[in-house]
Amino acid sequence: MTISIEKPIFEEGSAFQKKSEDKTGELNLDGGFSMPEMATKDDDEAFLAPEMNAFGRQFRDYDAKSERQKSVEEFYRLQHINQTVDFVKKMRAEYGKLDKKVMSIWECCELLNEVVDESDPDLDEPQIQHLLQSAEAIRKDYPNEDWLHLTALIHDLGKVITLPQFGGLPQWAVVGDTFPVGCAFDESNVHHKYFLENPDFQNQAYNTKTGIYTEGCGLNNVMMSWGHDDYMYLVAKENGSTLPSAGKFIIRYHSFYPLHTAGEYTHLMNDEDKENLKWLHVFNKYDLYSKSKVHVDVEMVKPYYMSLIEKYFPETLKW
Template identity: 50%
Template sequence: MEHGTVTILDPSEIYRPDVNEKQFEGTDFKPSAKEIEKFRQFVEHPPEDDPQLAMIKNTYKLMHTHQTVEYVRKKHEQWCKFDRGEFTIMKALEFINTIVDESDPDTSVPNIYHAFQTAERIRERHPDKEWMILTGLIHDLGKVMAAWGEPQWSVVGDTFVVGCAVADSIVYRKTSFVDNPDLNNPAYNSKCGIYEEHCGLANVMMSWGHDEYFYRVLIENDCKLPEEGLYMIRYHSFYPWHTGGDYMHLCNNKDMEMLKWVREFNQFDLYSKSDGLPDLDALRPYYQALIDKYIPGTLKW
């Protein structure tokens, strides 16, 4: 620890062990120690002169207090009516140009730049996988909920399963769940909780956020992305699973097969974040062609 920030990623202090070989199993990516140290620093006691770190911790505190089984059910009912309007993918990207993620210690620029950074990093490594490049561009589009009034603690940040025991690898796990009423419900406190072992992630309720919402939008609008891309979108924020190694007891064979793709995507989602901003106008024609191929026209949101 130095200057109030964690420089060695210790799960006992920050509760998200990103320096974990499991994260990169099945991928060809091996980040350097220096590259890893730049990212994923969640501080239990933010210094007084760093309001961003304090905001991040507060966002997680609100999330972990209010994200309950009842809350998630209400959000599904509210947002899965798809009655917010009809917009193209490019229009939705313009909406998230107004959003700076309050849970992310690695970026302070509008989310649209992160979208293009991720896509371009994938394009460099996998130029033959158009569907994955497009997935990189659109993976955070569920954050339009924040542009439409949803509080960021209900939109951004790491996701987790509600309705069962809180996993050890969740960021701020030891301090931020103390006021969550589900912790006092015996039905939700066992390892499996309200679920059956190996029931499959599609059959559990995730904390509400942009991953689940945009996945639902794509399904509602019959997008042509392959299943691998849909898994990347639905679970890219599920760090306790794809990085922490938790919740494996709820996974079925399909989830385990798709885990390698989510981990492959994560390297581009995380390590593409930088201060170097792409030329959006120059990139739009290429990405519009991909949108027209896989998710054309307007979508119901």
């Protein structure tokens, strides 16, 4: 099942608009770098990424008039007002303790069944289905990159912090697009107008392009708005995951749409970030376009993913 895009809905500046193939048959994205060639499948096995989401609307359309869109906009209003430097520091300190629970990766996957992402305009299915849909689509197109299959499976596990046993954070502190704090809020951020009410907006130390950072400082030195991305990255890192750097980068920045789709904030990146961003561009297509009402048989694919968890993670982790 090869995902091929026919007239997809892209936001301006998406790297996937620049996809090309060189004479060696290797896939090149946004600048000519070489990636592993996708597995070749017969046409009748190909999966065509849909132009419309499960609600019959364009993907990531935040301006459509609907009840769900109204709730999504309200979500971003709260997120943009409340995600400040002080709030992020507080959350990093609290969740950096990793004292909420001890459990395995798969146990966390099952817990995620209780979570519905209120910021997502494209789907209201249980989260474990989105994880498996993404992972299975990547697995078929990149069969030799097992770390990428596992990264897809676990990339949203941090959303458990919205559950009571993990502190019950409000959705605006867990999901949605992420962005740096401590520097100017770029206009590529969804519903940018609500940043006007953020206390940091008028802080002169934070309202320049680089703010408290320097050009090329590296995203690892940049504070991102707090949410499931940074939390799951922290869990993976502190529990000694052996996922490659690109896998951890995907986990930490997959919701950073102003970077990987709009192409903004690149002035903060270092060379390692630029290399890892290539894999994030690959991943994003599957993260967004594999969302479906068609469910994956969990028990059928579970043994494969359990073997990957055993390869890249300890049996139990501190959360």
